[in-house]
Amino acid sequence: MPWCVRKCPYCDFNSHAMPGNPPLDEYIQALLADLEQDLPLVWGRPVKSVYFGGGTPSLFSADHIGAFLSAVRARLDLSPAAEITLEANPGTIEHDSFPAYANAGINRVSLGVQSFDNEALKRIGRIHGRDEIEQSLKSLKSAGISNFNIDLMYALPGQGPEQSMRDVELAINAHPAHISYYHLTIEPNTAFAAQPPQLPDHDVAWDMQQTGQDLLEAAGFGQYEISAFAQKDMHGRHNMNYWRYGDFLAIGAGAHGKITTPADGRVQRFSKHRHPKRYLQGLENGDWRAETRILAADELIFEFFLNQLRLKQGVYINDFSVRTGLSWQLVERRVQQAVEKGVLEIHDERVIPTTLGWKFVNDIQQMFLP
Numbered sequence: 001m002p003w004c005v006r007k008c009p010y011c012d013f014n015s016h017a018m019p020g021n022p023p024l025d026e027y028i029q030a031l032l033a034d035l036e037q038d039l040p041l042v043w044g045r046p047v048k049s050v051y052f053g054g055g056t057p058s059l060f061s062a063d064h065i066g067a068f069l070s071a072v073r074a075r076l077d078l079s080p081a082a083e084i085t086l087e088a089n090p091g092t093i094e095h096d097s098f099p100a101y102a103n104a105g106i107n108r109v110s111l112g113v114q115s116f117d118n119e120a121l122k123r124i125g126r127i128h129g130r131d132e133i134e135q136s137l138k139s140l141k142s143a144g145i146s147n148f149n150i151d152l153m154y155a156l157p158g159q160g161p162e163q164s165m166r167d168v169e170l171a172i173n174a175h176p177a178h179i180s181y182y183h184l185t186i187e188p189n190t191a192f193a194a195q196p197p198q199l200p201d202h203d204v205a206w207d208m209q210q211t212g213q214d215l216l217e218a219a220g221f222g223q224y225e226i227s228a229f230a231q232k233d234m235h236g237r238h239n240m241n242y243w244r245y246g247d248f249l250a251i252g253a254g255a256h257g258k259i260t261t262p263a264d265g266r267v268q269r270f271s272k273h274r275h276p277k278r279y280l281q282g283l284e285n286g287d288w289r290a291e292t293r294i295l296a297a298d299e300l301i302f303e304f305f306l307n308q309l310r311l312k313q314g315v316y317i318n319d320f321s322v323r324t325g326l327s328w329q330l331v332e333r334r335v336q337q338a339v340e341k342g343v344l345e346i347h348d349e350r351v352i353p354t355t356l357g358w359k360f361v362n363d364i365q366q367m368f369l370p
Contacts (some may be wrong), residue, residue, distance in 0.1 A: 001027075001057040002253040002276050005091075009125040009191035010184060014254030014274050015055045023280065028064050030280050032071050034251040034272065034288045039075060041259045041268075042249060047076050049083040049238035058088035058101075066104030083108055083147075083237045090136040091128030098136075098143035108236075110149040110180075111136055115156060115163075116170040123157045123197065124184070137174050147234065149178035154212055155205035156184055157197035164208040165215065172219045177234035181212055182227035226310050226361060244316065245307045245323040251288075253279035265325045267295045298370035300324040301331055305368040309361055314344075314352030334367050 003018040050072070052065065065086065072078055085108040086101055098109065111133075115121050118129045140148055150171045154164045171179055183205060186192050200208070213223060221229035225243060228236065241248060250257030254274040260267050270292045273279045282288045295303065304324055308315040320328050335351055338344040343357030343364050357364055 001052060001054040001060055003059055004054065004056045005127055012187035012190050016276060018059060024060055024064060026280060028068055030283050031068060031251050033283060035075065037288060038249055038251065047078045047082060049241065051085045051238045053087050056089050057086050062100035062104040065101060065106065069105040085110055085238060087112065089128060090132035098139040098145055102143040102145055107145065108147045109140060109145055110151060112151045113171065114151060114153045116167050117163055120156050120159055120163065147177045149180055149236065150174060150176045151180045153182060153184045154208045155200050157199055159200060161204065161208055161211065165211055168212045168215045172215065178230045178236060179216060179221055180227055181216065181229060183209065224312050243307045243310050244319060245304050267300060269293055269295060297326055300326060302368050302370055306365050309353065309365050314350045317349050317351065338364055338367055
């Protein structure tokens, strides 16, 4: 769902400022037509999760979401126990409340809080404040949606350690099932890249990270991925599928998918046209895809380790051949080199980052580059 009320200065996602009269009905039609074209890739496979990402999906009404999910059920085997997540931003629950989204079929929400401090929110260009956050949390409670994630950033412009810890404490006090806790990074081609704000230095940011993680762990939020913390058995199932290098369909402007073709076991990556106007032209010409390619062996190796090494439980050795179609022997030498460097260890059919390795995951991932 590619539109936002306003583009945040740090955002490098495929999101676009919403036009005055956005073609929301037409866009839902386009999503379903796009899905129709991809159905042969997944005939007979159950759908275990649906994730509405963006952009700001909560700019679409509950009726839009409900109509889309009903159409999906008519076309695919959508599991009754499927995790169905809606990304939402406080201040953009304009069409409907969370009870309406719950009635439409949403059973998990990812709320883009980022900070509870009004001044910090202004400095990073967010359109909401503390009051809108509290209203959203009340709406979630009234909807009975206990499975929700709070997105929280640290090392924000002008932020000190006390403010950062206060954000973590307030997030914990909201009783989410899941908290995503991550460092603000300045990405290329963003407003912040053109005019960089004054950020906390690296040592201060490191202290924020460590203290925040300690608070989360003490409150029962176990870290299971680089920036993901969850209460017991409340891991995000959709994202776990990404990180374990599973298959996923992707529809919508700028969406990226990965599918293993059953006939030959090859892994196909594909993306859809990025700009909403170009994407919507697919209703006329049936052209949704911007790129399709089959991954080579060296790409499969890197992508597999790039994703699974994000998990604290490490790399599942048995997953490697299943997900890539390649022999584990192709990577044994590189794994052994990482073990000898003290950054990985092998335990119970898994390759797990050591305490040292967990601090330098990027360096381990680079060992598997083509």
